[in-house]
Amino acid sequence: QKEVEQDPGPLSVPEGAIVSLNCTYSNSAFQYFMWYRQYSRKGPELLMYTYSSGNKEDGRFTAQVDKSSKYISLFIRDSQPSDSATYLCAMKLSGSQGNLIFGKGTKLSVKP
Amino acid sequence: ETGVTQSPTHLIKTRGQQVTLRCSSQSGHNTVSWYQQALGQGPQFIFQYYREEENGRGNFPPRFSGLQFPNYSSELNVNALELDDSALYLCASSSVGEYEQYFGPGTRLTVT
Numbered sequence: 001q002k003e004v005e006q007d008p009g010p011l012s013v014p015e016g017a018i019v020s021l022n023c024t025y026s027n028s029a030f031q032y033f034m035w036y037r038q039y040s041r042k043g044p045e046l047l048m049y050t051y052s053s054g055n056k057e058d059g060r061f062t063a064q065v066d067k068s069s070k071y072i073s074l075f076i077r078d079s080q081p082s083d084s085a086t087y088l089c090a091m092k093l094s095g096s097q098g099n100l101i102f103g104k105g106t107k108l109s110v111k112p
Numbered sequence: 113e114t115g116v117t118q119s120p121t122h123l124i125k126t127r128g129q130q131v132t133l134r135c136s137s138q139s140g141h142n143t144v145s146w147y148q149q150a151l152g153q154g155p156q157f158i159f160q161y162y163r164e165e166e167n168g169r170g171n172f173p174p175r176f177s178g179l180q181f182p183n184y185s186s187e188l189n190v191n192a193l194e195l196d197d198s199a200l201y202l203c204a205s206s207s208v209g210e211y212e213q214y215f216g217p218g219t220r221l222t223v224t
Contacts, residue, residue: 008152032211043116043202043215044155051211088154092211099168100145100204100213102154 003027006089006103015112019076023089023103026070030101031094033065035074038086038105047087048074079110114139116205116216124222125193133188133219135203143167143208144186146178149200149218161186162208190221198223 006023013019021035032051036044048063050056056063064073072091076083086105093099117136125131137144143162147155157170161180175191184205190197200220204213 004154006154034212036215041220043118043217046212046214049212090154099157099160099170100147100155102156104152104154 003101004089004091004103007106008104010107010109012109012111013079015079015081015110017079017110019079019083019108019110021074021076021087021089021106021108023072023091024070025072025091025101027093027101028067028070029093030091032092033063033072034090034092034100035061035063036088036090036102038088040085044088079108081110081112084109116203116214118201118203118216118219120219121217122220122222124224127193127195127223129193130189130191131193131221133190133201133203133221135186135188135205135216137184137186137203137205138214141205141207141214142184143206144180144184145204145206145213146186146188147202147204147215148172149202151199155202158188193223195223197221 034049035047038044053067060077062075088105089103090100145160146158149155159169164180177189179187200218202218203216206213
């Protein structure tokens with residue numbers, strides 16, 4: 001079993017839809033959780049980061065962490081064609097400097 | 113504020129050759145991490161440098177080596193290139209004590 005599982009999609013939605021992206025993980029020691037957005041042939045861009053369970057909102061984006069279920073989500077409200085990209089979840093152990101563990105990424109397409 | 117930069121953008125090498133990739137960290141950041149991203153996969157941690165020393169390493173063979181310079185820029189060296197080394201190589205910078213990592217645009221390496 002991989003440490004971080006993420007459905008690669010592709011996921012196609014109409015403009016304006018609410019998008020839900022999810023990752024599950026097996027290591028209960030993960031403490032920090034991040035979502036990156038990666039456009040084609042570009043480096044990942046940090047979107048959201050959270051520590052411990054709960055919700056965090058930033059504009060149209062909401063990150064949710066449920067440590068009891070080892071499950072994290074990213075919601076995108078009022079999705080736009082410019083949101084079309086690959087979304088990567090990443091997580092990190094407490095105290096470690098590097099070593100982000102990534103999911104495979106979910107490819108999202110928002111159709112006008 | 114200057115972001116993370118990487119050079120070159122693209123590189124084509126022959127199996128058995130050696131390659132050096134370069135990274136300049138975001139201003140104010142003193143830690144550099146390198147990741148390998150194969151097509152359709154999430155980034156995989158290679159190693160991290162802090163204060164010019166390796167500070168953590170992923171599951172990569174010794175032919176992957178690196179350096180960090182006093183200005184916090186970094187190099188990734190790969191010897192005896194193999195076909196499977198073809199990937200996007202990403203550099204990420206961060207500040208010690210903070211867990212957010214910010215990525216550069218990557219260097220796309222093709223080994224033929």
